[in-house]
Amino acid sequence: MTETRRKFDQDFKDGAVRIVEETGRSIVQVARELGINAGTLANWVNMARQRRRAGNDDLDEGERAELVRLRKENAELQMRCDVLKRGLALWVRDSAIR
Structure with a gap:
């Protein structure tokens, strides 16, 4: 059985990260509401934090x-x-x- 991998555009990723950071809700809770894997959202949040630390905020x-x-x-x-x-x-x- 093959799984199709869902692709998310950058706007969706940025929006999901903003929800986590601005509302203070947990990654698991936000991921559940958005219907995505919590590990995926955690990766997006970590990447956003690393970009900010590196100063690459575009x-x-x-x-x-x-x-x-x-x-x-x-x-x-x-x-x-x-x-x-x-x-x-x-x-x-x-x-x-x-």
Whole structure:
């Protein structure tokens, strides 16, 4: 008896991996819902994690530039937030002393 091997396009694989990562549900649970083998889904998740670790997330130049800009903006906003927190703490302390 021969088995036909199912083929999945990359969009399906990426979507399945996103479900696992974004919902926090187990690989077995998601695989069961999608009707695929849990080992297959585990392989896809592991490959996606390895690609991210290797930095091969296939970002084009525009996306990379935006990522750099957003990281800088995020760092600046965190600094502003820290300054405001410190200012508020000083204001509360001065108010309590009076």
